[in-house]
Amino acid sequence: MAAYLVRRLVGALWVLLGVATTVFIVLHLTGDPAAVMMPLESTADQVAQFRHEEGFDRPLIVQYGSFMWAALHGSFGDSLRHGEPALGLALQRLPASGELALTALTLALLVAIPIGILAAVRRNSLLDLGARVLALLGQSAPVYWLGLMLILIFGVQLGWFPVSGIGGVRHLILPAITLGLFSMAKIMRLTRSAMLDILQSDFLRTARAKGVQPLRLITHHALRNAWIPIVTVIGIELGTLLSQAIITETVFSWPGIGRLAVQAIYDRDYPVVEVVVLIAGASFVLINLAVDLAYAALDPRIRYD
Amino acid sequence: MSNRMQVRRALVSLAAAALLIPAAARPPSGAVAAAADSTVTISQGVDPVTMDPLKRTITPTTNAQLNQFDTLLRHDREGHLIPWLATSFQHVAPTVWEFKLRRNVKFWNGDPLTSADVKFSVEKIKDPAEASEETPRVATIDHVETPDPYTVRYVTTKPTATIPGFPWLSMVVDSKYWKEHGDAYEAEHPMGSGPYVFKSWTKDEELDLDANPNYWHGKPAIDHVIFKPIPEAAARVAALRTGETDLIVNVPTQDLPQLENGTNTKLESARSARVLFVAFNTTKPGPQTNKLVRQAFNYAIDVPSIVKNVLGGHGFQVATPLPPGFFGYDPKIPTYHHDLAKAKALLAQAGFPEGKGLELVLQAPVGRYNKDKEIAEALAGQLSETGAKVSTNIQEWTTYVNQTRTRALTPLYELGWGNDSYDADNTLTSLLTSDAPLATWSTPETDKLISDARFELDPGKRQADYAKALSIIHEDAPWLFLFQYEDLYATSKRLIWKARGDELILCDEMKLGG
Numbered sequence: 094m095a096a097y098l099v100r101r102l103v104g105a106l107w108v109l110l111g112v113a114t115t116v117f118i119v120l121h122l123t124g125d126p127a128a129v130m131m132p133l134e135s136t137a138d139q140v141a142q143f144r145h146e147e148g149f150d151r152p153l154i155v156q157y158g159s160f161m162w163a164a165l166h167g168s169f170g171d172s173l174r175h176g177e178p179a180l181g182l183a184l185q186r187l188p189a190s191g192e193l194a195l196t197a198l199t200l201a202l203l204v205a206i207p208i209g210i211l212a213a214v215r216r217n218s219l220l221d222l223g224a225r226v227l228a229l230l231g232q233s234a235p236v237y238w239l240g241l242m243l244i245l246i247f248g249v250q251l252g253w254f255p256v257s258g259i260g261g262v263r264h265l266i267l268p269a270i271t272l273g274l275f276s277m278a279k280i281m282r283l284t285r286s287a288m289l290d291i292l293q294s295d296f297l298r299t300a301r302a303k304g305v306q307p308l309r310l311i312t313h314h315a316l317r318n319a320w321i322p323i324v325t326v327i328g329i330e331l332g333t334l335l336s337q338a339i340i341t342e343t344v345f346s347w348p349g350i351g352r353l354a355v356q357a358i359y360d361r362d363y364p365v366v367e368v369v370v371l372i373a374g375a376s377f378v379l380i381n382l383a384v385d386l387a388y389a390a391l392d393p394r395i396r397y398d
Numbered sequence: 399m400s401n402r403m404q405v406r407r408a409l410v411s412l413a414a415a416a417l418l419i420p421a422a423a424r425p426p427s428g429a430v431a432a433a434a435d436s437t438v439t440i441s442q443g444v445d446p447v448t449m450d451p452l453k454r455t456i457t458p459t460t461n462a463q464l465n466q467f468d469t470l471l472r473h474d475r476e477g478h479l480i481p482w483l484a485t486s487f488q489h490v491a492p493t494v495w496e497f498k499l500r501r502n503v504k505f506w507n508g509d510p511l512t513s514a515d516v517k518f519s520v521e522k523i524k525d526p527a528e529a530s531e532e533t534p535r536v537a538t539i540d541h542v543e544t545p546d547p548y549t550v551r552y553v554t555t556k557p558t559a560t561i562p563g564f565p566w567l568s569m570v571v572d573s574k575y576w577k578e579h580g581d582a583y584e585a586e587h588p589m590g591s592g593p594y595v596f597k598s599w600t601k602d603e604e605l606d607l608d609a610n611p612n613y614w615h616g617k618p619a620i621d622h623v624i625f626k627p628i629p630e631a632a633a634r635v636a637a638l639r640t641g642e643t644d645l646i647v648n649v650p651t652q653d654l655p656q657l658e659n660g661t662n663t664k665l666e667s668a669r670s671a672r673v674l675f676v677a678f679n680t681t682k683p684g685p686q687t688n689k690l691v692r693q694a695f696n697y698a699i700d701v702p703s704i705v706k707n708v709l710g711g712h713g714f715q716v717a718t719p720l721p722p723g724f725f726g727y728d729p730k731i732p733t734y735h736h737d738l739a740k741a742k743a744l745l746a747q748a749g750f751p752e753g754k755g756l757e758l759v760l761q762a763p764v765g766r767y768n769k770d771k772e773i774a775e776a777l778a779g780q781l782s783e784t785g786a787k788v789s790t791n792i793q794e795w796t797t798y799v800n801q802t803r804t805r806a807l808t809p810l811y812e813l814g815w816g817n818d819s820y821d822a823d824n825t826l827t828s829l830l831t832s833d834a835p836l837a838t839w840s841t842p843e844t845d846k847l848i849s850d851a852r853f854e855l856d857p858g859k860r861q862a863d864y865a866k867a868l869s870i871i872h873e874d875a876p877w878l879f880l881f882q883y884e885d886l887y888a889t890s891k892r893l894i895w896k897a898r899g900d901e902l903i904l905c906d907e908m909k910l911g912g
Contacts, residue, residue, distance in 0.1 A: 124794075124797055125796070128796055130531055132455050133802070133836065134534055134836070135803075136534070136537075137803065139534055142529075146526065174447045174454070175447045175448055175585075176450065177448075177585060177586075182601075241632050241636075244633060244636045248640055249639050249640055252640065256633060256640055257633050257634075257642060258603060258604070258628075343629045343630055344630045344632075345633065346602075346628045348601065348602030352602060352629065353602065355629075
């Protein structure tokens with residue numbers, strides 16, 4: 094197990110190295126930060142001076158080397174816009190993104206798993222039809238539109254929830270629903286199909302023939318065997334929710350890492366974009382590792398020796 | 399306990415913690431605002447990026463800082479300079495501007511504000527190691543002299559008739575405090591002398607300011623101000639309608655009717671200091687170097703129609719690069735009017751009957767100016783009615799702006815210019831003289847007139863020089879002269895505030911009522 098963990102963590106470092114290199118190259122292809130930062134009336138000399146002070150006039154390979162060396166030491170430089178360490182800016186916003194992503198996932202799971210199971214058990218019933226329609230709507234509603242609709246209905250018209258910013262539980266509801274709906278639909282569909290496969294399997298028929306109670310049959314026999322694909326998708330969804338809350342955070346003025354990323358991309362604030370992408374990459378890698386480890390806990394046949 | 403039980407329990411605990419703990423630990427952000435009557439919440443699109451007032455030139459950041467820091471001068475809403483920290487200012491020699499400072503002005507910590515603070519602030523912006531975006535503002539200042547604690551002299555590199563150093567935007571910091579604490583500390587714990595005292599700042603959430611009870615200009619009427627950024631325009635509108643905020647910027651035109659007639663909302667607008675234009679790049683070969691083609695295109699476009707249909711009527715056609723109210727503006731110069739027949743006749747005279755042989759690209763940015771892309775597309779459509787083939791090439795701003803500085807955009811390109819000095823010099827010198835990096839048209843005659851006006855100390859003679867230069871510019875048509883924007887704000891009905899053309903939100907100009 095320990096050897097497996099070490100192997101995976103070393104592999105994760107390679108993945109992050111790849112992510113860092115890709116984001117560095119892509120960012121430097123998108124334009125010159127000095128062009129955006131300096132006022133329009135700046136002379137060529139002033140723009141060149143800014144480039145020099147920020148080190149953008151060095152050969153790209155030198156900039157890359159210096160970026161990687163600093164990154165290996167846990168430093169990503171100062172934000173060009175904020176003038177303070179980029180890593181600190183991102184870490185300050187990580188708890189807000191985590192809070193939103195975990196709440197969205199929790200809401201999604203609370204709805205998706207029971208309904209997914211029921212839809213599979215009562216296949217082709219009205220409930221199943223309703224679940225499928227809900228899944229279709231959840232996966233096809235644009236997040237931007239959904240967020241604004243929720244703001245208009247539950248914020249402006251009914252006045253039940255605040256429409257922007259972070260605060261108490263009431264501030265969390267609308268953005269969490271907006272962010273979580275897509276995941277809810279995806280997990281619901283997967284739960285339904287995983288359960289359908291299991292429900293038709295031989296061992297379940299045998300269990301039923303042996304007189305196992307229907308509820309126990311589902312919770313102790315079917316669901317346990319359906320967990321592997323469900324947990325896999327939950328892991329992927331958590332990574333996605335953490336790193337792709339860009340639209341939700343923007344619509345609801347949520348002070349998370351996604352909103353920071355949008356502004357940083359707009360400003361060509363290289364250090365901030367780099368650190369945000371690396372955090373997103375690292376969270377994906379770690380969640381994947383956690384999911385793989387969870388397999389062993391869920392299925393005794395899986396061992397990492 | 400089995401592994402499975404442990405996993406399940408851990409998941410449940412994690413979810414519960416995520417849901418409850420952070421949410422319960424934090425007080426609702428609107429609660430404070432709702433409790434106190436004299437609290438005003440302002441929602442711009444983005445949060446300030448720093449509290450260091452010597453680094454950045456972005457308007458939302460400037461707005462947060464100008465409520466905490468003082469400037470030597472201010473513009474009133476009509477664009478006239480008024481004394482502020484400086485009680486008087488005068489040109490004492492061709493290269494020397496002298497400011498007499500108000501006495502007994504103190505920073506919030508009690509430090510007196512003196513000429514040394516002004517000198518420190520300007521020198522910090524000028525220091526190349528600071529990489530300040532404000533450097534161009536102080537570029538003409540050679541050095542600062544402080545003959546006594548209440549006299550400041552800006553010595554310029556060359557004689558100049560216009561006040562150097564943007565003293566209506568350049569803020570004065572507490573040099574003693576800064577030297578004690580350093581840049582990084584100041585960026586999060588500012589020390590100003592302005593009408594509002596910094597209280598707290600949670601990035602991307604809110605900046606809280608309290609009225610300065612010892613402000614030299616008197617304690618402001620609003621006790622507390624909150625800057626709460628809301629990036630999405632529709633969400634800003636919703637927040638105003640629900641009373642979560644009192645003032646929103648950049649109101650989308652489609653939301654104007656509901657906000658104008660809202661039970662708790664009203665509109666505010668101001669003629670912006672920003673003008674939108676399409677320049678002809680005469681530094682590159684092509685039909686745009688022909689004056690007749692440029693004039694024809696000015697007659698071919700229908701600016702009032704574009705203002706009405708694209709901007710919902712929120713713009714004002716201009717005849718020259720200068721809008722009314724600016725020093726140097728000449729009301730006698732008429733706007734080009736829409737006359738397609740005249741445009742076609744001019745094109746025929748230029749050797750392009752029915753526009754044959756004319757194929758031009760109108761370059762434009764997207765997302766930089768209000769409706770920039772839509773305006774470019776409308777203009778291309780109108781220009782094509784002459785028979786010329788005019789297409790658009792829309793680019794993202796970062797790519798676009800680099801090309802403006804190298805004069806690479808050709809033959810036509812759209813650009814906006816916000817001149818918050820309210821003086822012709824800034825616009826004409828930056829955009830229409832041969833030495834300016836952004837200029838793609840110039841003549842020796844206009845170069846001389848603009849340069850003469852820059853160094854002429856007699857306002858009457860300056861005005862005459864500008865009138866002559868503008869007349870030549872109008873005739874030679876280096877631009878498609880378009881319009882001056884109207885800036886749109888919406889506020890709660892209880893807020894008494896008038897919008898300014900320079901996009902500044904000065905909270906000491908606000909009151910509550912209604």
